[in-house]
Amino acid sequence: MTILTPSASEDATAASASFGELPLSAAMQANLKQLGYLAMTPIQAASLPIALAGHDLIAQAKTGSGKTVAFSLALLARLNPRSFAVQALILCPTRELADQVTQEIRRLARADDNIKILSLCGGAPMRPQMNSLEHGAHIVVGTPGRIMDHLDRGSLDLAALNTLVLDEADRMLDMGFFDDIVRVAKSCPKERQTLLFSATYPTGIADLSSRFLRQPQEVKLLEKHEDTKIRQRFYEVTREGRFEAVGLLLNHFRPLSTIAFCNTRQQCRDLLAYLQKQGFHALTLHGELDQRERDQVLVQFANRSCSVLVATDVAARGLDIAQLEAVINVDITFEPEVHVHRIGRTGRVDQQGWAFSLAVPGEMARVKAVEDLHRFEAEWHSLDELVPQGSGVMLPPMVTLQLLGGRKEKIRPGDVLGALTNDAGYTREQIGKINVTENSTYVAVDRKIAQEALRKLNAGKVKGKKVKAYFLHERM
Ligand code: ADP
Ligand code: MG
Numbered sequence: 425m426t427i428l429t430p431s432a433s434e435d436a437t438a439a440s441a442s443f444g445e446l447p448l449s450a451a452m453q454a455n456l457k458q459l460g461y462l463a464m465t466p467i468q469a470a471s472l473p474i475a476l477a478g479h480d481l482i483a484q485a486k487t488g489s490g491k492t493v494a495f496s497l498a499l500l501a502r503l504n505p506r507s508f509a510v511q512a513l514i515l516c517p518t519r520e521l522a523d524q525v526t527q528e529i530r531r532l533a534r535a536d537d538n539i540k541i542l543s544l545c546g547g548a549p550m551r552p553q554m555n556s557l558e559h560g561a562h563i564v565v566g567t568p569g570r571i572m573d574h575l576d577r578g579s580l581d582l583a584a585l586n587t588l589v590l591d592e593a594d595r596m597l598d599m600g601f602f603d604d605i606v607r608v609a610k611s612c613p614k615e616r617q618t619l620l621f622s623a624t625y626p627t628g629i630a631d632l633s634s635r636f637l638r639q640p641q642e643v644k645l646l647e648k649h650e651d652t653k654i655r656q657r658f659y660e661v662t663r664e665g666r667f668e669a670v671g672l673l674l675n676h677f678r679p680l681s682t683i684a685f686c687n688t689r690q691q692c693r694d695l696l697a698y699l700q701k702q703g704f705h706a707l708t709l710h711g712e713l714d715q716r717e718r719d720q721v722l723v724q725f726a727n728r729s730c731s732v733l734v735a736t737d738v739a740a741r742g743l744d745i746a747q748l749e750a751v752i753n754v755d756i757t758f759e760p761e762v763h764v765h766r767i768g769r770t771g772r773v774d775q776q777g778w779a780f781s782l783a784v785p786g787e788m789a790r791v792k793a794v795e796d797l798h799r800f801e802a803e804w805h806s807l808d809e810l811v812p813q814g815s816g817v818m819l820p821p822m823v824t825l826q827l828l829g830g831r832k833e834k835i836r837p838g839d840v841l842g843a844l845t846n847d848a849g850y851t852r853e854q855i856g857k858i859n860v861t862e863n864s865t866y867v868a869v870d871r872k873i874a875q876e877a878l879r880k881l882n883a884g885k886v887k888g889k890k891v892k893a894y895f896l897h898e899r900m
Pocket of ligand 2: 488491492591592
């Protein structure tokens with residue numbers, strides 16, 4: 425097994441940083457440059473040579489370390505675009521993660537526009553998926569339950585498969601997919617490569633791998649966040665004062681985007697109610713949301729029209745949210761390993777981030793466990809240092825407008841951008857992220873122009889047609 429300690433991984437970055445050393449096509453090398461992937465991340469540097477050589481692999485590294493690119497390059501290298509059969513299958517725990525993986529593979533495969541990638545996840549009707557499968561696909565990304573459904577109905581044929589990827593394997597085990605995964609693996613040809621990626625290494629992983637990986641090589645990236653990138657501070661709070669402390673932190677540091685981690689769903693609900701009452705723009709991800717509602721929460725958080733996402737570990741794991749200024753551990757986690765996964769959400773790639781942890785006296789043993797496991801000493805600060813900055817409660821810089829009409833109506837981001845910049849006369853800088861889903865389009869606009877932009881959109885046209893636009897937060 426290769427274990428990369430943090431210092432060894434820095435060496436790895438320094439020594440074998442470039443994708444240029446990998447046996448990848450010239451077109452792929454050029455595409456990687458265009459995508460801004462100039463150097464390999466440590467997990468990519470450690471796992472790609474093994475995966476490209478055709479070995480089975482178990483790779484463990486924290487969220488945000490670039491695992492998707494690692495397995496995608498391996499499976500794309502082996503793909504034959506002229507053979508119109510499913511050659512790679514990637515199992516992911518949730519639809520969101522499957523969508524993220526699909527998008528990343530699309531970006532990586534864009535040099536070759538003949539490669540067809542299908543996402544097959546639960547919560548969507550079967551029929552259209554079966555139709556798409558009839559038209560053929562090279563790569564399938566999906567959730568284990570739905571993939572099983574297709575296998576049972578005979579709509580998915582894996583006879584030509586040569587790469588099976590288990591992404592976020594730990595999370596799939598958490599969600600009870602063990603048997604489904606085993607059954608899917610049994611439906612794959614014996615002669616294949618299996619790549620298993622995981623953020624943590626619970627015992628179930630060893631079980632899985634002994635069932636159907638063949639002499640896997642293991643790569644493990646031990647985590648230690650550099651102090652310079654994540655600034656950690658601990659605060660002692662009282663049980664009654666915990667939520668107030670969250671508000672104090674937000675008003676003092678005024679981070680544009682924060683994830684507040686709670687240990688239970690009840691705590692999430694209570695904190696959300698508290699923050700909203702204080703005037704913060706906060707949202708939560710929880711099990712009772714349907715898929716459309718989850719999408720809407722994530723869209724608003726990612727486009728900076730929601731300041732705080734309140735979540736449990738299960739709800740937030742694996743989400744790739746760039747540009748997070750702060751993480752707040754509202755409760756100290758029961759599992760010290762989880763602490764690092766939580767705070768690893770902030771300070772990614774070349775950004776600095778804050779990680780705040782709140783502890784009541786009864787949680788000190790858990791703080792100690794975190795310190796011991798990660799070999800650092802908690803830096804304690806007093807709540808008295810926190811004084812509200814700026815004027816009034818913190819507001820997110822953007823507001824999300826929802827347009828009825830999306831991919832089905834053939835709306836593209838450029839159409840909405842055009843309506844707002846050419847027709848309505850706004851600058852590119854006043855418009856934020858634009859997300860087009862099946863039936864809706866979400867566009868973030870500068871808070872200062874939100875009212876007027878909404879009026880102009882409703883009075884004008886997008887793609888030559890009248891549209892209906894709303895403030896998304898008013899419809900949630
Ligand atoms: P993981 O699956 O390990 O949680 P992801 O694959 O989602 O991580 O990658 C996290 C982010 O890092 C993504 O936005 C991805 O585009 C970016 N990324 C991946 N590889 C590189 C690289 N070599 N250089 C720069 N950014 C990268
Ligand atoms: Mg991932």
